[in-house]
Amino acid sequence: MGKETMTPRERVLTALEHREPDRVPISMTITIDAYNNLKKYMGIEIDEKPKVGRWTDVDIHPLVAEKYGLDVVRLGDPIAKGPKVEPTHPRALFADEWRCEWARVDRPDGGYYYEMVKHPLAEATKVSDLDGFPWPEPGDVLPETVEYFHKVRETTDLAIMTKTAEAVFELATYLNGHQKWYTDLAIRPEYCYAVMEHIAEVQAARDIVALNKIGKYVDVLRLSGEDMGTQEGPLISLKMFRQLVRPHLEKVWTAAKKTLTAHNPRGKIMLHSCGAVRIFMQDWADMGLDVLDPIQTTAKGMDTALIKQEVGDRLSFHGAIDIQWLLPHGTPEQVRQDVRKRIKDLGPGGGFIVSPTHNVQGDVPPENLIAMRDAVWEFGYYPLDL
C-alpha cells in the first residue's frame, strides 16, 4: 500500500480535473440489504435509521464511508417534495410526485424491490393531452438539509455527491410506461419532444433552486439517471438522440453546471447512463458533461481502454466494477484482477473513480466489496505501475 498525501475530497477533485491524485478514489452506492451485510461484516454498529430510496438504495453513513475507505459520500435527494400524492392502483404502495405509482415486489427467496405499476401518461398520445397535467413544482431545500450538508463538509474530509433533480428522458419513460414510450419515440416524435420539454423545465428549475442553497458543498452533482443503452447496444439511435433528446438534456445540464460552478468552481456534473452507450459519449462531452457513470463493462463495446482513448481527455469515469456478474458471483481474486485492469485502462492521468457499476445489491458478498477496496489500495497509487 502506498502513502496517502491527499484528503479524500482533494483526491476526488484532482482526479476529476484530469490530474493524477495520490491514488485512484473509491465510491459506492448501495441497497439496504447489502449495506446491512457490509456493516455486519465490518463489525460496525452505529445508531442510524437509513432512509430507503425508491430502488431500496440508502445513503452510506459518513462514519461507515470513512471506515470502509470511501472517498465520496452520497447525500440523498435534498429537495423537499410537494404534497403527498395518494396512489390509486390496487397494488400500489405509494405514488411519487409525478404520479407514477409503485408497488413492492417480493422475491420468492426473500428480498424485495419497488417497481412501477401505474404510469400517468399511459393513455396520452397528443401534445394537447399534456395540457393540465400536474407537473410538479421545483420544490425547495429545507434549512435542516442545508445544515446537514454543512455538517458533513465540516466534520469529514469526504467529497460530497448529490442529485438535485431527476431524469428527463428516463422519467418520460416512467410517465408513459417503457413499451409505450419507446414505441412513441418512433411513431409520435412531436408528443415525445413535448413531454421532455415539460420535464426539462421542472428539472432545470429544481437544480437551480437546490444548488443556490447547497451548491457550495457539492463536489459532484449526479444528473440523475438517463439510461441510454441495453446490454447489446444503444436504446435509441444517435440521430434520434440528437433530434429528440439532446436539446432538453442540454438545457438542464447547462443550468445545473452554471449554478453549481457559481457556488463551487471545482464542482463537476456526472451523468449516470447504463448499458452500451459509447456512441453518445462525444455528444455528452460536447454538451459540457464532466463525469460519466457507470461504464457498464459487461455491455457491448464498453471496452474501458478504448473508451479512455476515445474520450478520456474530455470525460472522467466513475464506476467500471461490474455489478451483474463480478461482484455478486466472482471470487475476491477475480475482483482484484478486474479492479487492476480498470485502473490500468482508465486511471492514467487521473479521471477515474472506482465504483461498482450500480447500487450494490443484496447478492454481493461483503468480501468482494472489501476485495474491491483492497485492490485499489494495492494497484491504485500514482504513479501507476501496472
Added chain:
Amino acid sequence: MDLSTLYQAVLGGEVDEAVEKAKEAVQSGATADVILKQALLPAMDEVGRLFENGEYFLPEMLAAGLAMKNCMAELAPHLAQAANVKPLGKVVLGTVQGDVHDIGKNLVGLMLQGAGFEVTDLGIDVPRARFVEAATQADILGLSGLVSTTIPEMAHVIKALQDAGVRDKVKLMVGGAPVTQEFADSIGADGYAKDAAAAARKAKQLLGLE
C-alpha cells in the same frame, strides 16, 4: 397483388398505414396466408436483421412490431378460416416471480409472432405453478428476468417442472439482461438468446425448423 407497400409500412413502423394496406390487400382478394407469408413475416425478419446490424433500435423495432400486431388482428378472422396456416409452434412466455420487467419479454413475443409462432404471454411476476401448468400446452416455455437477484428463480421453475414430471415435455428458453449462455447451461435450460431477434432464431432451432 403487390404487397410491397404493406411490407414497407410494417418495416417502417407506420402503424396506421400498415393496417390500411392490410385491409386493402384483403379487399383486393389476397388470402390471409399470402399476406402473412409474403409481407408481414418477411418484414419482421428484416426488422430483426436491421436490429442485429445496429441499424434499428428499440423504437423502430417496437413500432414495426406494433404495425405487425395490428395487421395480424386485422387478418385474424381470415386466418382462422385458412386451413393451410399453421403456426410454427406454441410458445408460452413469462417473467419469473419477483420480477415485473416486461419490455424484453414483450419484444421476444413480437419477434416470435413475427417469425410465425403462436405466442401466449403469462405476464410478469409469474408463479412457478403457472409455468408448470403451461408446460404441457406449449412447445417452448420462455422465462424472462431482468435483475441478477431474480434470475435464480429460473432454476426453481425448472426444478418445479421436474418435480411435476413435465420438464421433458417442453423446450425451455431463458433470457434477460443478466442471463448468459453459461447461466442458461448451469441451470439446465435448452436455449438462451441475447436479444429478441436471436430468440426467434433460437426457437426455430430448438424445434428443428432451422
